[in-house]
Amino acid sequence: xxxxxxxxxxxxxxRSRGLVAALLALLLVLGVGAAVLDGRFRSRSSEQVDxxxxxxxxxxxxxxxxxxxxxxxxxxxxxxxxxxxxxQKLLALVSEAVAGADDSLRAARARCEGVEVxxxxxxxxxRRDECVAALEAMAAWFSEVSRDGAxxxxxxxxxxxxxx
Numbered sequence: 001x002x003x004x005x006x007x008x009x010x011x012x013x014x015r016s017r018g019l020v021a022a023l024l025a026l027l028l029v030l031g032v033g034a035a036v037l038d039g040r041f042r043s044r045s046s047e048q049v050d051x052x053x054x055x056x057x058x059x060x061x062x063x064x065x066x067x068x069x070x071x072x073x074x075x076x077x078x079x080x081x082x083x084x085x086x087x088q089k090l091l092a093l094v095s096e097a098v099a100g101a102d103d104s105l106r107a108a109r110a111r112c113e114g115v116e117v118x119x120x121x122x123x124x125x126x127r128r129d130e131c132v133a134a135l136e137a138m139a140a141w142f143s144e145v146s147r148d149g150a151x152x153x154x155x156x157x158x159x160x161x162x163x164x
Contacts, residue, residue, distance in 0.1 A: 042124070045117045049124050052112040053131045056163035059108045060138055063101035067145065070097035071152050078153065094149030102143035109135035134162025 074090040081087050112132045117124045144151045 038118070041118060042121055045115065045121060045124050048115045049112075049117070049128045049131075052108075052115050052128060053163045056105075056108045056112060056131045056135050059104050059135070060163060063098055063105065063138070063142055066097045066101070067094070067142075067152055070094050075153070091149030094152050095146050098142050098152075099146045102139040102146065105135050105139035105142060109139065130162035132162075 071094055074093060078087055078090050109132050112128055112135065115128050117128060119125075141151070141156045144156070
């Protein structure tokens with residue numbers, strides 16, 4: 001009987017070592033594969049977040065450019081004259097200059113919101129979310145200015161630092 005026991009012991013050890021080695025190799029391959037895929041997804045997500053932030057910043061710059069051009073021409077007159085019809089017409093010109101800017105900024109915000117980031121890529125998610133919040137805040141401010149040009153002279157709008 002001792003001979004049978006030796007044969008069983010001798011036969012089972014090499015198979016279990018081979019199985020353990022195969023499982024370790026499989027785990028290694030899966031780990032490396034997961035790391036490569038994660039790196040690719042992170043790289044792609046990072047590019048998309050950067051692109052979203054650049055587009056958001058550009059949309060804000062365009063809206064501010066139109067606003068600055070208009071307020072620069074009417075500012076001296078608006079502040080020099082008393083309330084009245086002419087002043088309201090000048091403020092209406094300011095409103096018209098930024099009409100639709102809120103829609104452009106909200107469209108940029110929607111594009112940024114659409115950028116998918118894995119839950120554990122917190123830094124990318126934070127950068128994306130900061131830009132989304134900045135675009136929404138700027139859209140709300142430009143919406144106020146488009147309704148009443150006087151808002152352009154009262155401050156507001158943080159220039160979209162979340163996308164810069």
